[in-house]
Amino acid sequence: MKVVVAESAGFCWGVKRAVEKARALAAKSGMPVYTDGPLIHNKQMLARLAEEGIKAADNPETLSNCVLLIRAHGIPPSRKAALEKLPVRLEDATCPDVARIHRIIRERVAAGETVLVFGDAGHPEVIGLVGCAGVEALVIRRPEEVSELPPPRRRYCLVSQSTQFPRSFDRIAASVLARFPDSAIIDTICRSTRRRQEELFEMAPEVDAFVIVGDPHSANTLRLVEIARELKPAFHVRTADDVAAAEFSGLRTVGLSAGASTPSFVLEEVRKKLESIPTVDR
Structure with missing residues (x-):
């Protein structure tokens, strides 16, 4: 056939970067390498990394004298602050595209805007995005949910989980602008x-x-x-x-x-x- x-x-470039970073740390750090949860979402690749000594930590709080690598999906600032207090060498493999969304959210919240995140609420990336905004964030999945949004403190800023449907983002953006015309729309799909x-x-x-x-x-x-x-x-x-x-x-x-x-x-x-x-x- x-x-x-x-x-x-x-592999996208963010995943490739994370895997290469993990392998480089395993080869050169001289310490065991763990990841804060699964580095990426692929069982076969995680198994191969485990064979190379790179393992996901179920309970990072018990680790010491090792490298702990933040996953490609990123984590909330509060999580990172907690990991920084551990007796480990903390390294960051957050995808740069995701890190960019983190920066956008922090800037928009600092400007007094309420952040809308188009994404899957339970996904690790979205958890990290919401964590960057603190209480100033709402997650939406469908255009129909826009009618249920409360008035923002100043105005809304819509961003997206990096791996969402562009066409769905466009529909949600149109619904947000129809109800809140002064909203900021920032397409963050990679x-x-x-x-x-x-x-x-x-x-x-x-x-x-x-x-x-x-x-x-x-x-x-x-x-x-x-x-x-x-x-x-x-x-x-x-x-x-x-x-x-x-x-x-x-x-x-x-x-x-x-x-x-x-x-x-x-x-x-x-x-x-x-x-x-x-x-x-x-």
Whole structure:
């Protein structure tokens, strides 16, 4: 079977940076390396890092004489302040795109604005964003929720979780401006997310179906799956073991993409498995 691989598939630059930073610390620090929770959302990559001595700490407060690395999703300032008091060498692998949103939120709150965060309330990145604003933050998911917002103290500032749907952000922004015309709208969806989603639309005319590779806990992977299923039949797999040849009967060409935390070795194994499937008409 022919496989068309998206150029954007796999690690985004923020995830790549975090993994490289963790590996460099393990190689050069001379101390055990732990991460404050999972470094990224990919079970296979985390397992490989654990083999290299880089492990997620379930209870960082018990650590000492080691390196503790802040995850790529970032953390609230209060969390960082608590970690800085521990007897560890604290290092930061927050994605620079996420760190930029942190700075924007702090500046807007300092200016007296109330921050609206378009995102998933329980996601680690969103928890960090809300933490930057303290009480001056509200999380919204749908345009319909705008009608329920209370009047802001001064005005609203809308930002986004970095891996959200651009089209959904635009709809929410329109609803916010319709009700609160003086609101500030700052689109903070990262370029990697935009390109990854756009590429599915570009590939759709060339393929019979999509295969999206990624961890089920990866929010950006799940969004890719949602878009892919609007365009063509689509399959969400974690690894090559999830690829069932029978499901691809009658398909000649599939488009292959992956979430921002999917490592290249997992993507390559899936590609090889798909290419090994013979093309058989239904």
